[in-house]
Amino acid sequence: MHAGKTVAIIGAGPVGLAAAAHVMERGMTPIVLEAGPEAGHSVRQWQHVQLFSPWEYNVDKAAARLLAPTGWNSPDPHVYPTGAELLERYIEPLATKTPLRDVIRTSCRVTAVGRAGFDKAKTKGREQAKFEIRCQNGKGPETLRADAVIDASGTWASPNPAGAGGLVALGEREAAERISYGMPDVLGKERARFAGKAVAVLGAGHSAIGTLIDLTALAQQTSGTRPIWLLRGTDPAKAFGGGANDKLAARGELGAHFASLVGSSQVQVEAGFPVAAITQADGRLRIATSSASCGRSVVVDELVVATGFRPDLSFLSEIRLRLDPAIEAPVALAPLIDPNEHSCGTVRPHGARELAQDDAGFYLAGIKSYGRAPTFLMMTGYEQVRSIAADIAGDKAAAARVELELPETGVCTRGGVEGGPAASGCCGGPAKQDASACCAADESAKKAGVAGCGCS
Template sequence: MDGNKTIAIIGAGPVGLAAAAHVLERGMSPVVLEAGPEAGHAVRQWQQVQLFSPWEYNVDRAAARLLEPTGWNSPDPQSYPTGGELIDRYIEPLATRTPLRETIRTSSRVTAISRAGLDKARTKGRQRAPFEIRYQNGRGPEVLRADAVIDASGTWFSPNPAGSNGLPAIGEVGCADRVAYGMPDVRGVDRARYAGKTVAVLGAGHSAVGTLIDLVHLSDEVPGTQPVWLLRGSDPAKAFGGGRNDKLAARGELGTVFAALLAAGRIRMEAEFGVTQLSDADGRLRIAAGACCGARSVTADELIVATGFRPDLSFLSELRLRLDPAIDAPVALAPLIDPNEHSCGTVRPHGARELAHDEPGFYIAGMKSYGRAPTFLMVTGYEQVRSIAADIAGDKEAAARVELVLPETGVCTRGGLESSIASGCCGGPAKEEPSACCAADETARKAGASGCGCS
C-alpha cells in the first residue's frame, strides 16, 4: 500500500463520504469535491422523504468508526430516517466533526477530468500519469492532481425528461415554470404550489408513488387537489412492489397503500400515456400523448416528472470508460441491473471488479454507477467504495471479498415474468460470476445454461 496516494472523490453525499472514510482508513489521502455549499447537498433536496431502509443499512461501517470518538450517538438501527434526519444525525456530524472535515471542498463543481499531459487517444505512459481534475469554485478555476478518482456525484441533478423517447417533450423547456422533477415537497415547502390544483405525476417508480400518496393526503387537507397518474406502461400493478414479501417493510407498505388508494378511486389514472408534447391551455398545462398532434391529452395545473435519473457524463469525456450502451452503467454491472431483463430488487453485492473501467484508477460508485437503472440502496454504495478503496490500496483480496448481505424486494422480474419470493432472490446472491443476478443464475451459467428463470 502506498500511503502517499491522493484520491479524488467527487460528491460529498453518503457514498462519497463513505469512500473518504475508507480511503482515510487505508492510510491514503482523500480530497472530496462537493458542488453544493454543504455536504449532502442532493439529500437536502428531498429532506421530507422517508427512506425505505432503516438506519442499519444507512450508516457505513468505516464512517461509524470515525464518528465513535466524537461522542456520536448511533441511531436506532431498526428505525427509518427521513432525508432530513439522515443529514442531521449522520451526514452533518460525519462531515464536520471527524477528520473528514479537512478533506471536503464545498462549492467545488468538477468540470473535466483527464490524465496529466495526455488526451484520451494517447496510451503510452497513461497508467503512470496522474489524474488532472478541473473544478470551479468561488475563486475561479482550480486544478487537482490525484492518483485515483472515485466519482460518487450521483444523478439527482440530471433527471430524465418527460418525453417517452428519452428526449424532452416538445414544449417541455418552454413550460418549465409548471414542471418539476423528482420528489417536490408537495405537503411542505411546496404546498402553496400544489394545493387545490390538478397535479399530474408521470412515472411508475417509488418517487412517483410516494408523491401521488402525498397528493392524496393533500387533497384531504385542501379540497380541489386532484392527483392524476400518468403511466407510460399498461400494468399499474408493477408499481405496487413486493408487499409483505419485501424485507424492507416501509418499501412494501408504500406499494400496498398506493394500490388501495388507486382501487378506491382517489387517484385518476391514465395508462399507456407516453408524453410527447406540453403546451399552454388558457393558463393551464396541456399534456399530450401519442402521435405528433397528440391523440390523447390531459389538462393539469402542474406536472411532476418522476421518471428517474441519468448520469452526467459530460465531464468524463477525456477518460476511457466502459459503459453499457443502453443504461450507461459499467459493463460488468449492467447485466445485474438492466430493467429490460430483470428487476430482482436485491442486486448482489459488487465492488471494484464490476466498477472498473479501461482507465486504471478511475471508478464510478453510488447511484451514478447504476446509470439509468432504478432502485439503488445506499448500503450497496457503501460496499462498492469499501471494495474500491481496498483495490486502490493494493489489497486485492479485500477488494474481491463480499462483506454485505442485502434485504430482498419480494418481487423478482426476469424476461418480463414477475413472481413473489419469500426467501432470497433465486437462491440468494451470486458469489463469483460477475454477470449473474443470483445464485441460481450463477449455477445455471456454470452448467452451460443461459439464465436461471427466476419464475
C-alpha cells in the same frame, strides 16, 4: 504500496463521505469535491422524504468508526429516518466533526477529469500518469492531481425528461415553470404550489408513488386538489411492489398503501400514456400522447416528472469508460441491474471488480454506477466504496470479499415477466466468480449456456 496515495472523490453525499472514510482508514489521503455549498447537497433537495431502509442500513461502518470519538450517538438501528434526519444525525456530524472536515471542498464543481499529459487516444505510459481533475469554485478554475478517482457524484442533477422516448417532450422546456422533477415537497414548503390544483404525476417508481400518496393527503385537506397518475405502461399493478414479501417493510407498505388508493379511485389513473407534447393555454398545461390533435390528453395545473435519473458523463469525456450502451452502467454490473431482465432491488453485493474502468484507478460508485437503472440502496454504495478503497490500497483479498447481505424486495421481473413473491431471492446472495451472474442459480444456468437472467 499505497503510502502517500491521494484519492479524489467526486461528491460529498453519503456514499462519497463513506468513500473518504474508507480511504482515510487505509492510510491514504482523500480529497472530496462537492459541487454544492454543503455536504449532502442533493439529500437536502429531498429531506422531506422518509427512507425505505432503517438506520442500520444507512450508516457506513468506517464512517461510524470516525464518528465514535466525537461522542456521536448512533441512531436506533430499527428506525426509518427522513432525509432531514439523515443530514442532521449522520451526514453533518460526519462532514464537520471528524477529520473529514479538513478534506472536503464545497462549492467545487468538477468540470473535467483526465490523465495528466495524456489525451484519451494516447496509451503508452498512461497508467503511470496521475489523474488531473479540473474544478470550478468561487475563485475560478482550479486543477488538482490524484492517484485514483472515485466518482460518487450521483444522478440527482440529471433527471430524465417527460418525453416517452427519452427525449425532452415537445414544449417541455417552454413549460418549465409548471413542471417539477423528482419528488417535490407537496405537503411542506411547496404546498401552496399544489394545493387546490389538478396535478399530473408521470412515472411508476417510488418517487412517483410517494408524490401521489402525498397529493391524496393534500386532497383530503384542500378541496380542488386532484392527483392524476400518468403511466407509460399499461399495468398499474407493476408499481405496487412486493408488499409483505419485501424485506424492507416501509418499501412494501408504500406499495400496498398506494394500491389501496388506486383501488378506491382516490387517484385518477391514465395508463398507457406516453407523453409526446406539452402545450400551455390559459395558464394550464395540456399533456398529450401525440403532437397531433388525435392523441389522448389531460389538462392540469402542474406536472411532476418522476421518470428517474441518468448519469452526467459530460465531464468524463477524456476518461476511458467501459459502460453498457443501454443502461450506462459499468459492463460487469449492468446485467445485474438491467430492468429489461429483472427489477430486483436485491442485486447482489459488488465492488471494485465490477466498477473499475479501463483507466486504471478510476471507479464509478453510488447511484451513478447504476446508470439509468432504478432501485439503488445506500448500503450497496457503502459496500462498493469499501471494496474500492481496499483495491486502491492494494488489498485485493479485501476488495474481493463480500461484507454485506442485502434485503430482498419480494418481487422480481425476469426477462420482462413478473415473478411475484415466488421470485424472491432472484438476485440476492454472495458475489460469484462470474461477474455477470446475479445469483447461484443464474451462475449455474450461465455455465450451462442459458441466455438471459437464467435464474427463473
